[in-house]
Structure formats: C-alpha cells, structure tokens
Amino acid sequence: MSETVVFSQLSRKFIDENDATPSEAQQVVYYSLAIGHHLGVIDCLEAALTCPWDQYLAWIATLEEGSVARRKMEGVPKYGEIVIDSNxxxxxxxxxxxxxxxQTAQQKEWSEAMLGMLHAIYQESAIYLMVRRLRD
Structure with missing residues (x-):
C-alpha cells in the first residue's frame, strides 16, 4: 500500500444552474463567501501538488522545529487533512x-510550488488549499 499527500487547490465554484439563474448564482457565491459557508455551492478542487508520504514528512521536517508553520503542516499526519487559506x-x-x-533539490521544487499556491491565495483570498493524506 502506498501513501501520498495531495495538495488540492480551489479552481472554481459550481452552482447547479437548474437551481438558480446566472445572476442569482453569482449572488449565492458572494453570500456564501461573506458568511463563510458554501450554501448550494460546490467547490471544485484540482490536484496541484503530490508528494510521497515519507518524502512529505522529510520536507515538513525542514521547517523550523516548534514553529506555527510546522505545526500547521504536521496536521496532515495528525488529522489526515488540513485546510490552508488566506489566514x-x-x-x-x-x-x-x-x-x-x-532543502534537497526535490524539496526546493515543492517549496517553490507551495509558494506559488500561497501567492495565488494572496492574490484571491477565496482560493484555498485542501491537503490530504491518501492511501492507495
């Protein structure tokens, strides 16, 4: 059995057009963002980065020990998934x-990808990442 960690990025939001006109659908998106809930909105996530499990653990071990950032990323082994948002x-x-x-060359590549995804969130705060541990 192999294990991986997948970083999925919000790519778009979907509302069933049978339930709402385009202008109503847009209002639902704005409202759901304002209150922090996804009422009638389906988030479409796309895999943006995949790391083998053991290499993910080694990668996050390069973060400063005891730091808030490292504890955040250690949420994947602890809880199975984390959300990374504008906060x-x-x-x-x-x-x-x-x-x-x-970091190793591979870890640097992942860090560059991570920095790119974080920049996307900075540019558009509605974007977020879902990071999950997957077992095949």
Whole structure:
C-alpha cells in the first residue's frame, strides 16, 4: 500500500444552474463567501501538488522545529487533512522561503510550488488549499 499527500487547490465554484439563474448564482457565491459557508455551492478542487508520504514528512521536517508553520503542516499526519487559506499565507510563505536553504533539490521544487499556491491565495483570498493524506 502506498501513501501520498495531495495538495488540492480551489479552481472554481459550481452552482447547479437548474437551481438558480446566472445572476442569482453569482449572488449565492458572494453570500456564501461573506458568511463563510458554501450554501448550494460546490467547490471544485484540482490536484496541484503530490508528494510521497515519507518524502512529505522529510520536507515538513525542514521547517523550523516548534514553529506555527510546522505545526500547521504536521496536521496532515495528525488529522489526515488540513485546510490552508488566506489566514495562513504569510506565516507559511515565510517558513517555506526560510527553509529552502536547507532543502534537497526535490524539496526546493515543492517549496517553490507551495509558494506559488500561497501567492495565488494572496492574490484571491477565496482560493484555498485542501491537503490530504491518501492511501492507495
């Protein structure tokens, strides 16, 4: 059995057009974002980064021990999944940027990808990441 960690990024939101006109659908999206719930909205997530389990653990071990960023990323082994949203951008971006100095070439590639995804969230706060541990 193999294990991986998949970073899925919000790519779009979907509302059943049978339930709402386009203008009503847009209002539902705005309303759901405003109150923090997804009423009648389906989030469409796309895999943006995949890491083998053991390599994910080694990668996050490059983050400063005891840091908030490392504890956040250790939520995947602890809970099986985490959400990364606009509240985490600055903290994680600083941590992964700092960690690159001591990372392998592969870890640096993942950190660059992570920084890119965090930048996307910074640019559009409605975007978020769902990070999950998957077992095949």
């Amino acid at each position: 985490h951008v600055s903290m994680l971006a600083n941590a992964f940027d700092k960690a690159r100095a001591g």
